[in-house]
Amino acid sequence: MSKKKEAKKQATTTNEFQRYVRWFWTLFLGGISAVILLFLLASWGVFGELPDYTILENPKTNLATEIISSDSKTLGKFYFNDNRTPVSFDELPQNLVDALIATEDARYFEHSGIDARGTLRALVYLGSKGGASTISQQLARQLFVGVRSKGLDKYTQKVKEWIIATKLERQYTKEEIIAMYFNIYDFGNNADGIRSAASIYFDKEPNELELKESAMLVGMFKNSSLYNPRDHKNPIGTRNRRNVVLDQMEKYDYITEEVRDSLQKTELDLNYTPQSHRDGIATYFRAYLDGFMKDWIKNNPKPDGEKYNLYGDGLKVYTTIDSRMQSYAEEAVQKHMPRLQAEFDNQNKPERNPTAPFLELDKTEIESLMNRAMRQSERWRVMKKDGKSDKEIIASFNKPTAMTIFSWKGEIDTIMKPMDSMRYYKKFLHPGMMSMDPLTGHVKAWVGGMNYRHFQYDHVNQGKRQVGSTFKPFVYATAIDQLHLSPCYKMPQSQITIEALKFGNPEPWTPKNSDGNYAGELTLQDALANSVNTITARLMDKVGPQPVIDLVQKLGVESNIPAVPSIALGTADLSVYEMVAAYATFANQGVYTKPVMVTHIEDKNGTVLYQFTPESRDVISAETAYVTVKLLEGVTRGGSGTRLRTKGADAYRADYREIVTGYPYEFKNPIAGKTGTTQNQSDGWFMGMVPNLVTGVWVGAEDRATHFRTITYGQGAAMALPIWGMYMRSCIDDEELEISTSDFEAPKDLTIQVDCEDYNPDGEETTPTEEIPDELDF
Template sequence: MEKVRVFLKKTWVKWSLVGIAAIILFFIILYACIYFGMFGKLPTHDEIGSLKQAEATQVLDKNEKLIGKYYIYDRQPLEYEDLPKYLIDALVATEDARFYEHDGIDNVSLMRVFFKNILLRDKSAGGGSTITLQLAKNLYGRKNYALFSMLINKFKESIVAQRIEDVYSKQEILTLYFNTVPFPDNTYGIESASQKFFNKTASKLTVAEAATLVGTLKANTYYNPRIFSENSKKRRNVVLNQMVKYEYLDEARSERLKADSLVLKYYSFNHDVGLAPYFRAQVKEQLKDILKDHKKPNGDAYDLYKDGLIVHTTLDATMQSMAEEAMRVHLMKLQAAYEVSHGNNAPWIANKNLIKKAMMALPEYQRLKKAGVSEEAIEDSLSVKREMEVFTWKGDTTQMLSVKDSLQHYLKLLNTGMLSINPKTGAIQTYVGGIDFRYFKYDHVSQSERQVGSTFKPFVYTAAIENGMKPCSYYSIDAVTYTNYKNWTPTNAGQNPNAKTDINYNLEMALSNSVNTIAVKVLNDVGIPNVLKQAQKMGISKKLPAQPSLALGVAEISLKELIGAYASFVNNSYAVKPYMITRVEDRNGKLIVSFEPEVMEKPAYSDYTRQVLMQMMKATVDNGTASRLRSTYNLNNAIAGKTGTTQDNKDGWFVAITPNLVTVTWVGNDNYSIGFKTTALGQGANSALPMFAEFYQRLNKDEKFNDITKSQFESPSADVLSDMDCKLQKEDGFFKKIFTSKKKKKKFKGN
């Protein structure tokens, strides 16, 4: 005892004890300061008990398949029952082997971290973080402090962790952890990670896949399986070894799993990529308006990015995938032929005025111009080359390009719009707004209005039949000059100038072969006001030009309005309004708002008129301008339709009508000054029709869509068949040939 007293009286011992006491006192004081909120308020037990983390809004297709999200942090919550046991085992074995034994803090490991941080100044000191401590960090984050930042954060997390353990069971803690822990690629929660990296729900993960994702928690970037697959595989194997070590997995099975390769099915929910990005962008815009009129029960506004809403849509993800693939296959071929046809004198190369005008529209040009920079200096600035990622059909490439080079590259690219709806309801089944949303944000389905060309002709013929014209009315194909419309003389595309001009077509032949001269004559006889009224009854709200060229489709109409009008031909004469959202629910599945199909209140025309027009448009596919659907693409389905091409081959259109699906496709250049070089290439039958054909071929191969592909049109009535029972064409009689002038002039009767 005396020796002990003597030892304690030694100066160095006294100071050592004082030092230890000071350190302990420092810890106590620091802990007390943190506990009482001097370094920021800590969450109370009640606040922890009512945790509500920001959740991504989910966008589901008609079959409730996840097709997209809107989020700040990509997070999707699950219940404990949704977590596979081996996923939980992998986490516990790797991150916190004594998770079920402690109260949230592993004191031995935690003290090691404290002393490493203070005495050894090791800022990378790790270890000691239990699952509950990690959860505390995930939920409340960390702050930077001037001194002892790591120590203060660890103390704060230990206090929060103990409170979490007081409030929640171990199962609830695991559930909270899996719903909040960050995974690679800005992904939060196991469900989002599972969907992103393996395209499946977490409940269906395999043991190896679960081990892969748990392995990424050590270092999100270094073990990201998308970027560093070999690192990820090695880490996966470490997790499997840990599972064996703690007897969650037998060694033989572990060895088999480690021998397997790492196979990802990566599916990004990034707003710009993934399935149906144009559709998802349009849904988001509609949701913003919808949510303005609907509040939470407490009166607060819904947050699209944080409140975990569930948006049910009309889209069919499988059909959408087929439509996008069909678009890529066709546009890749068409773009190549388009560039070859233009050759070295292509407008994006040789037309200096076109290039200059396009350049002046660039934001960068306008910024420099506003700053007072000279034209020469602006030209020099926009000609400086730099590394730039650009879109090509062979894949994205990085090239040394100037702004001017980039402009010319994008000027040559064709773009497209494609829309398919259920004609009975207007429910949108597929939606392709352009060739690539990353580079082309402009949506050709919802935003664009282009001249519709000959796809307007069925409206003219509908008005004619509805106003008493007989299907077997005959019109000469001869050109007529309309003297009171600046001597305008519409002609027929591709008509041989030496061909016989004394031929008369009935209405079926005229429409199925898209004869311009007859379409204008029919418009003349039925009257422009009646055609305008008929188009309006069919859901066309756009103000249309009251002039004879209306018959040839000079009106600019959106794909949505056009397809809604065409739907009436297989919807008992009722036009529809395309829609994409069926209902919106809160995170708990409680209904916020639902939507019903919007169908016109009255039929747009009689059953008789509808059946006549359907016979005419079936003839378009069987024998007319769309016959390559039969001859080239071997589609034997029940299909009616109409092709369309605008002046100077600027736009190519095709509308396909089947009993349970109506599809519109459009192709053209975003710069309206640039058209196709030839009609053979630019006509709707070549530029737009093949996209539908490629799409429908894919539908035919999938029995899931038999209700669409094997459906049949209704049989026309006896009256319709009788009234259409006449020759498709006939020549002028002997006396008419003698007394008819070769050059015809006519004063137009329309208003």
């Protein structure tokens, strides 16, 4: 080949090489320019709006309002869709953080939001060997981008994730990003965020999670629906996914091979504790608190004038409820009520009681009662709101419908006419119980019923029923305050008639004693212990109804009480809430303290928005309060509360044995208390006190026509006292609660003699031989 041709060939080769080089650099620089342009277009919002720095500083997430007990446990939350309560990085266990990094982003602490190696690997293998999303990118998608897109949008979304991820990395520390990621994720079953997830799946706080529990929760990041431990469609999928997380932890040397192998053989060991407004602990109290918070929000706007959002602003409500005492109260109800209900059902079988569950009502009265209940029902309200006619609504109550009904053996799925279901529910006996510290007014336990899912009516605060003999101590206290009587003072238990005009009565009133005994005299101590009606009536005759009412109102009772002598025996309708607060005054040396349920409220940043102010007032002298307490102690030493001093069923007659066997009380400490039973056994009460805790219990049916036939089971000592006994036994046995077993403190200037063995009438200002005036100058 000639030199000329060879030179031409070399020139051609050189030109081609240069052209390839130019093409390479053109493509390379063009690609870089395209990527830069793509990022610029994304940052300019061409592919959708991006968050600015102010939004990055405060990502918009709905935060549930958290209800916190006095012992720092979460009682529940208020939320619409997001049951989310954030935690800081310091509250996360190391094994949880390690599991996340090993599984989702092994080089997390080495990159600045985008993992170049992971991205290159994903491009080369087209994602077949794993994606390239870092934790920061996944957080960006959760917070600002949304669900995964398809088609072309898939790539523009990825660009937006990259941009936001790098912004997040500049705005937050690595630890803060991890905390945000755990807090934002939806783990299913109302478990929004790691705090709710740990609580719902394992009944723990995040920092209490064990390694295998952390691995399961991290495994759910791949797909919380597919790897839901409660999903019966994929029974072993969640466990397998957990084991993949453990494999990753072993791969990156967070755990040893031995630990991995041992944990992979274990079950998930869930402790599923659902969180909803109708499940969990203290449901009735939380319903009360919902109203309390709405009232507070109405009257306490934010600094900018906006109203707080109870379901999204992440408020923290610190309550006085003690989670341990609340649990003991609910356990006592759950133990006693099924036994009592079983006996009631046995007595009211159709063959024994054709009008079951009602007594003393004829067919016409029962129909009237049920029709009234129908028109007051939620079904009637909803259908009326939808524009249905009365005829249509009534017809719906007699049409068989699929429903789930309550029973003490568990919920029952059945088909029943709504009218029949209403009658079915009329048979149930309900409890109401409240416990509070008399000194501070802090309410420690609140049980408004037996199952909030099926019975929303609160028998602590909403319900008001006849209080029976639990009202008598108010009469005694008035007499002690005004007449300076000793518990050892004797009065005849013979019958008494209080004249019609004396106190404005429409007709004379002649009370009767339940045992029919009217012979001899009794001390006031024995009279109250045995609930002798005639002696209470004699005291009422001496002091008059109005002073008793005045005292009761000073004790915090707001319900209307008619000024008639018969109130002495408890004809007034009062709530458990009112009765506990009133009795607490006796334990608190005559000082009334208004019950407190909320100590303070904070916003999501910990700023205190509300701090409660104690409300208290002197009502009676410390001496009067102490003497009344000593009278009430006699009830548990020699009266209807004596069974608290005994063990199990041995203290009961044989006909009690079926419902009380297994109730070991055997209290040795001083207890002041009073049972209460209404005339037809429709209401059973027990009010009981130790120096630093006052607790009231009521048991009865929704309608007063539903009740026990006889006083054997229908008295407060059988209906309500067992709940008090089991609750107090648990509280006293829990030494951390420091429930007092000491004597009630006597005032230093006590002048009334309370020890009847050494009773000296000459040392009294008023003696047994001294005549009491028929009327006082009111």
